[in-house]
Amino acid sequence: MRLILVGPPGAGKGTQAAELISRLQIQHLSTGDMLRAAVSQGTELGKQADGHMRSGGLVPDDLVIPIVIERIQQPDCQNGFILDGFPRTRPQAEALDTALQAAGVQLDAVLLIEVPDELIVERITGRRMDPVTKVIYHLKFNPPPAEVADRLEHRKDDTEQACRARLGKYHSETAPIIPFYESRGLLRRIDGVGTPQAITARAFEALGLT
Numbered sequence: 001m002r003l004i005l006v007g008p009p010g011a012g013k014g015t016q017a018a019e020l021i022s023r024l025q026i027q028h029l030s031t032g033d034m035l036r037a038a039v040s041q042g043t044e045l046g047k048q049a050d051g052h053m054r055s056g057g058l059v060p061d062d063l064v065i066p067i068v069i070e071r072i073q074q075p076d077c078q079n080g081f082i083l084d085g086f087p088r089t090r091p092q093a094e095a096l097d098t099a100l101q102a103a104g105v106q107l108d109a110v111l112l113i114e115v116p117d118e119l120i121v122e123r124i125t126g127r128r129m130d131p132v133t134k135v136i137y138h139l140k141f142n143p144p145p146a147e148v149a150d151r152l153e154h155r156k157d158d159t160e161q162a163c164r165a166r167l168g169k170y171h172s173e174t175a176p177i178i179p180f181y182e183s184r185g186l187l188r189r190i191d192g193v194g195t196p197q198a199i200t201a202r203a204f205e206a207l208g209l210t
């Protein structure tokens with residue numbers, strides 16, 4: 001299965017991707033994770049991406065597109081993948097389309113997780129990750145156990161200012177890809193408000209996985 005997850009920052013794309021990959025046994029390709037790895041490894045890509053990411057802007061298309069196109073051609077993606085955080089612009093959607101057509105394969109669905117803006121800032125600013133287990137907690141909605149509390153990390157772009165910038169980019173750059181997929185009959189919309197378990201149930205149902 002070849003899926004795309006779309007939604008504003010903090011919609012729960014990463015959480016739902018984890019549930020979907022364990023059910024479908026396909027690769028999880030998160031451009032945010034790839035870019036954060038490049039930043040922490042200090043690669044040329046990472047150096048160029050860092051400032052854009054910290055401020056809540058988008059990394060330019062000419063840096064992001066090649067890493068995804070190259071990645072989806074690897075043997076471990078032949079059975080399928082979930083793209084999480086890509087495409088985020090119309091040129092990215094078009095580049096993906098061209099690459100999939102050239103490979104003779106098609107997308108199965110685009111899952112849109114909808115969350116109102118007013119919930120996003122609270123979700124994002126309280127988000128913390130355990131660097132050991134990679135589990136994501138929320139200080140209010142999903143508090144971490146005491147034994148991991150001291151080691152939790154706060155993403156550099158999970159500040160209120162960067163969050164508002166990311167939300168702005170979502171509406172101006174990413175939302176325009178929704179009609180692109182809707183017109184092809186690929187779009188599945190789900191309500192992203194509720195417990196992670198409730199949203200997983202909606203996602204599975206929308207994708208015909210129940």
Ligand code: AMP
Pocket residue numbers: 009031032033035052053054056057058059060061064084085086087088089092157166
């Ligand atoms: P995420 O983990 O998906 O929230 O992504 C974190 C940040 O990485 C974003 O705010 C962007 O700065 C950058 N990023 C991730 N994916 C993309 C993409 N497809 N295009 C441009 N920038 C991206």
